[in-house]
Amino acid sequence: MRSMTPIPGDPWPHDMIITVDDRPHALLELLWVREAHxxxxxxxxxxxxxVDRPAEAERxxxxxxxxxxxxxxxxxWDKAVAHAATEPDRTLFDRALDPTMGPDERETLLGQLVGPTARDEFGDDVFDDAAYREWERRGSDAHLATNRTTLADSPEHGDVATLADAWRRGLGKVVTLPCRGVYVRQIGPRALLVTDAVRNDAATYRTALESFRRSSSQRPSTA
Known part of the structure; x- marks a missing residue:
């Protein structure tokens, strides 16, 4: 989200960039393992x-x-969250396209891009499960159904002044989880982890943005 040049009357600072990851795959897999097992x-x-509780794992x-x-x-979880708080290194994407790269080096590179995952500890086989496939399908369908068609419809445009204040304090990324209720956690020096419910409620999202500080030592707030 960014305006390339200042637009008269537009409250969005033209140099403000905010990344929103509203479907963090590695975190979703971990949440499924926690509940399905x-x-x-x-x-x-x-x-x-x-919010959408998965069925018990069939395996x-x-x-x-x-x-x-x-x-x-x-x-x-903490390792995966720490990686989710970072922005992808574009140079790694470019290197991954190098046809001369050996398989071991490529595997290491892809690991750096993806970060820690549930599969590292629990194995790939745990997701070869009909219960996971059904839950993943429902989540993808719900995400597509609620996906906003324009940036102007996004929650970030609902209170640009509060968002801009958080950005000036260092906020660069918001990661959301499809979990119940209010949950707000600062992850690293530039990111905020919240539930979809927080981001989709203007007043609660404003409070979450106001809670962001340059220090990353805050514990989550829940309700």
Missing amino acids: GLVPVDDALPPLL PVGAQTRDHWAEVWPRI
Whole structure:
């Protein structure tokens, strides 16, 4: 989101760039694993349950594996969230197109682009599950159905003044989760993690933007 040149009467600063990731794939996969496999990870910074609760995994794991997954889930979540807070390195995309690159180097490069994922810890097979495919389909359909056709319709244009203030304090990215209720967490020095419910409610989104600070030490707020 950016205006290339100043537009008279437009409150959006022409040099303000805000990235919105409203379908963070790596985070969605982790949320599905947590709920479809009945994990109960312990950490007061974790997000609420999903709005669209998935069915129980059709390929369940044993109790011992499930307990281990629940123990390591917060660590993997934090790493994936930290990566979601960053902006992609465009030079990595360019390098990935190099036809002379060897397979090992390409795999390392792709890992840097994608960042930590659920598959690193739980394996690819965990997503070879009809329950995951159905939940993923519903999520994609819902995302397309609610996708705004113009930038002017976006929540960011609903209160440009508050957004611009947050941008001047360092905000550059907003990541959203399809989880229940109000959840706001600053992730890194330039990003904010919120639920869709927060972003879609003007007053709550304004409060979330006002909460953004240059320090990344804030814990999430929930309601």
